Amino acid sequence: MTRYLQKPSPNFDARTRPIDLVVLHYTGMQDAEIALARLTDPSPVAGHYPGPWQSDDVDASAPLSRVSAHYVVDEAGQIYSLVPEEHRAWHAGASSWEGDGDVNARSIGIEIVNGGHDFGLPDFADAQIDSVIQLLKDIFGRWPELSPKRVVAHSDIAPERKADPGEKFPWKKLADAGVSIWPEHVAVQLDNDDPVSAVQQQLSFIGYGVKQTGYMDEITKASLIAFQRRFRPSDMSGGVDDETRYLLIALGRMVK
Numbered sequence: 001m002t003r004y005l006q007k008p009s010p011n012f013d014a015r016t017r018p019i020d021l022v023v024l025h026y027t028g029m030q031d032a033e034i035a036l037a038r039l040t041d042p043s044p045v046a047g048h049y050p051g052p053w054q055s056d057d058v059d060a061s062a063p064l065s066r067v068s069a070h071y072v073v074d075e076a077g078q079i080y081s082l083v084p085e086e087h088r089a090w091h092a093g094a095s096s097w098e099g100d101g102d103v104n105a106r107s108i109g110i111e112i113v114n115g116g117h118d119f120g121l122p123d124f125a126d127a128q129i130d131s132v133i134q135l136l137k138d139i140f141g142r143w144p145e146l147s148p149k150r151v152v153a154h155s156d157i158a159p160e161r162k163a164d165p166g167e168k169f170p171w172k173k174l175a176d177a178g179v180s181i182w183p184e185h186v187a188v189q190l191d192n193d194d195p196v197s198a199v200q201q202q203l204s205f206i207g208y209g210v211k212q213t214g215y216m217d218e219i220t221k222a223s224l225i226a227f228q229r230r231f232r233p234s235d236m237s238g239g240v241d242d243e244t245r246y247l248l249i250a251l252g253r254m255v256k
């Protein structure tokens with residue numbers, strides 16, 4: 001049995017939907033202590049938490065929104081339990097998956113301590129990833145509706161706002177451990193008539209909040225970058241290249 005340290009957060013309310021997703025985040029803050037303080041603070045203000053809101057034009061006493069997650073996993077692999085899984089934690093913000101906007105209502109949120117893009121995008125420690133894998137196995141054991149294909153990145157559900165857990169997050173290692181999915185190359189003939197529409201259809205089928213407009217709009221571009229950030233981080237240009245199209249088809253076959 002995995003040991004969780006209890007670090008209760010007052011920032012939650014009642015779920016309105018059954019659980020069917022897990023959302024992975026990085027904390028994007030200086031260290032675990034500051035992240036835990038922020039995620040359990042019922043009245044956070046800008047001056048207490050280092051971040052972009054500390055720039056000169058932001059008042060240090062400006063209230064920040066209340067946030068939380070069900071779990072925090074620190075660099076050493078310690079798992080903190082903040083909000084019971086039965087309740088709705090506040091981690092996803094404005095987001096969408098499979099055409100559904102209230103992701104908090106139906107998800108379990110895991111915050112992985114990592115400075116992220118604002119703090120040099122450090123590597124994730126092995127011990128930390130091992131704990132994330134163990135935590136996901138525990139969660140799947142408690143909720144039969146959940147499985148490796150129900151684990152998403154914050155950047156998947158809010159691609160225009162969020163980049164976490166970031167392109168250094170080892171999704172392949174999670175897939176190898178049986179707690180996420182990874183697309184293998186598929187042998188299909190690509191139809192080059194209208195590649196943008198094809199890509200939009202595949203992104204939407206997987207769950208991204210993309211509409212079929214037939215042209216490269218902002219949400220399509222952002223979703224393509226989110227997809228590449230997770231499955232092809234060596235090139236996150238948001239381009240409609242053949243490899244991305246193959247990976248989209250492969251992933252589409254795995255998720256539904």
Ligand SMILES: [Zn+2]
Nearest residue numbers: 025026154164
């Ligand atoms: Zn996040």
